[in-house]
Amino acid sequence: MAFYSSGVEYGIHSLMYMVDSKGDARDMSVREIADLQSVPYDYLAKIFTRLSKAGLVRSTEGKGGGYQLARPAEQITVLDVVNAIDGAKSVFACREIRQRVVIFDEQPPKWACEGLCGVRAVMDSAQQRMEESLAQHTILDLTRKMYRKAPPTFVVEVQEWIDARKA
Amino acid sequence: MAFYSSGVEYGIHSLMYMVDSKGDARDMSVREIADLQSVPYDYLAKIFTRLSKAGLVRSTEGKGGGYQLARPAEQITVLDVVNAIDGAKSVFACREIRQRVVIFDEQPPKWACEGLCGVRAVMDSAQQRMEESLAQHTILDLTRKMYRKAPPTFVVEVQEWIDARKA
DNA sequence: GGAAATCTACTCGGATACCGCGTGTCCGAGTTATGGTGG
């Protein structure tokens, strides 16, 4: 299975649509975002509460409310989104096998318990590299890249869809 | 959940015990390795068939048989073990959400399908960073680090346990 | 016409159902050394 949940994917793509062609924030409701991308609404709603708790988006309640980026899109990294949605999870779950060696039966010595397990240290550092890489890409980067790839008509079509929706 | 399976952990720790204090390969049976580390035997057996298929260990069948590193421990990286056991799996499962935008209904245009999804590209490159990091650590490194941390008596105790076991 | 009640469209949070996959176990088959047995 994949490490990052599908929620992460939904989250990132959603945030990408919450910034317009000029890079400014755009106010949208969860239902709009879900319908726009043909994504399950209830599920996406849960994801946005997490994004909100993490401070990546701001919510306004009541009718006409919705979500909005809490800070500029160039200050929201992919790592931020990942952490917000999936939480701090580890690529590797160390089971302290080093302590289970049959030689020290029932009572592993201190040297086998203190510090980080060597295997785990390697894994942790690898994960850190990955996260550093994720931290180098922002939502704005992704949005720009998407709009650059699409024909110019796409930007306005999205905007029109949203406007028609509000009415 | 963790990305790398517990099998990976078992595998790496097992390989570490298959090289002696001088760094030379040591012949061991799965049962020995499992008992030494108090790890489920049947499960570990499956892991070793994978290591074997990947060419990391060599097997000798029949009584007195067992496994042995197929190449020097300094030429087996953590990434090798991970790939052998968990196979080539991806941190991120792209669901092509970009194609699901409601604007192009039922028939996403070509530009939305060709090339890599932007989000996926970011994830893939991040994973690559992680794997590069894993490829920089070898089994020999890990073994050395373990023996360096343990008191000198530990090395001989392990050897004695193995020898007593053979008799 | 203004205040109050109703309606509608949101954000929240909990409970739950489904199901795939990791983890672990069991069993049978094939292989090779070892030890015992009979001629």
Add this chain to the structure above:
DNA sequence: CCACCATAACTCGGACACGCGGTATCCGAGTAGATTTCC
């Protein structure tokens, strides 16, 4: 003494049971703007 056979200790491979967590759905509660109703 030697050929033969049973046994034990391995590696393989498939099948399966169990449980957890990701995915998704449903529902109720709270909030706030828009609309209607009623005096």
